[in-house]
Amino acid sequence: MKASAHAADYYRRILSEQAHSLKQLDAFAKIVLCNRGQKVPRSESSAGHWYCVISGAARRCALRTDGRRQILDLMLPRDFFFVRGDGDEVTIEAIVDETAFASYSGEGIEQLAERDPKFARELRDVAFRALGRSQAQLMIVGGVTALEKVGSFLLSLDGRSSGEDGQVVLPVSRYDIADYLAVSVETVCRSFTNLQQRGAIRLAGKRTVKILNRAALEDHIGEPGSRGLALSSKEGLARASACQAGPSYAR
């Protein structure tokens, strides 16, 4: 699919109207369009490449030794991400058709950051936000039951997507959710069904979820008593409270 100049202008205007982090880059942005499944090309230069999602969605994928795919990050509109130039084992792929990126060369970014400390600071913030996404995902993936993982995944999407609250439009397939949460597709399906049966969500179409009962999603899901407190956390809390004295400062 060719990106017409018309489409480029269209997405450039959307970009300029978005309140993203690095507004002063808008003028330097190259618009890149990708269809579903297309890889965003890896940067040729060692300085890497920066992107901002304008519309659509993208995933950062890694391949495990056993052939399984792990989705390391899910990028939604206004999210920035960085692609290293050197051999990185990951690929970036568009998730939906006509996903639009704003693309910035690593060199350009570096030069601007060199000259403009304020911009450098914002760039740092962008990196922190990526770190925040990653640690949030770690919390989700670390969930005990699949119900818990899917539930918190939905909540995180609800928080990130710009649409109205409680109405989540999934930009991703069940397979993507499975590889994001590190569970099997069937388990994802069953979790959706189960959550609907419990009245926590309502599936309005395969890719649209209405959140009916937030508490049912965030609380330790399942009957009370099913899979109670783990020994590790009990121990962890005990250890933590056993050492209440603060650290010692020196000098």
Added chain:
Amino acid sequence: MKASAHAADYYRRILSEQAHSLKQLDAFAKIVLCNRGQKVPRSESSAGHWYCVISGAARRCALRTDGRRQILDLMLPRDFFFVRGDGDEVTIEAIVDETAFASYSGEGIEQLAERDPKFARELRDVAFRALGRSQAQLMIVGGVTALEKVGSFLLSLDGRSSGEDGQVVLPVSRYDIADYLAVSVETVCRSFTNLQQRGAIRLAGKRTVKILNRAALEDHIGEPGSRGLALSSKEGLARASACQAGPSYAR
């Protein structure tokens, strides 16, 4: 435990001899000592606080809604980490006695980054390294079997620790490993035992592991055929290869 000026000087010298990322900060470093389980105090200022581990080890902990603990990051000597000032739901705790940190105020860091673009760049690199740690952990936690998780955890520790290759000294308890990998303690234990029986590792003392067979740890662990390729990955690969055309550039 009080940090004597003597101890502070001792760790300050170690810091100055370490080839960490932000050498020019050494002069501004405050030395903080923590014993096992002690929390590193959260920053009072909104600019947050930066730390570098000089010796020992530390963990970034979050508490789940169900009371379970998730370790979001494991910081070893020469690792930098950032603690936000505003209400962050996480705590930083020392893992071993007499863990020494170099501490830098967020304001100081920001000011230096403002004046010195080269430093700002290194600071950015530090943030990227933290992001890399987080995504590496995501790969480990996303592993299918517990054997796989423990195996890749050991390999990652081996790669990060400065000691001789193949000889990993665990700075953490089994409980910490459990909460890092999001599995139960018992499972961690059984995995160690199992790996030893397979000849992949040798336990020389409870906290020292000799890696005997690297391939057995990194390959999809278990008998061939046990838990084969997941449908999701097969599909993922099919989808990926089905869209080989590159993205379209515009303008």
Added chain:
DNA sequence: CGCAGCTTTGAGTTTGCTCAAGTGGAGTGG
């Protein structure tokens, strides 16, 4: 229509979790 991909459901097996008990070492106090 019929294919292809995504989604859902079912059946059987395996893993990992929970509960429970027991080992071993370090530190304490008699």
Added chain:
DNA sequence: CCACTCCACTTGAGCAAACTCAAAGCTGCG
């Protein structure tokens, strides 16, 4: 010095959850 305690670690038994394999809807498109 030894008994005792505490804590980290280990092992066993039973069960529930998730995985694999299999098959059947559903949807959109050529």
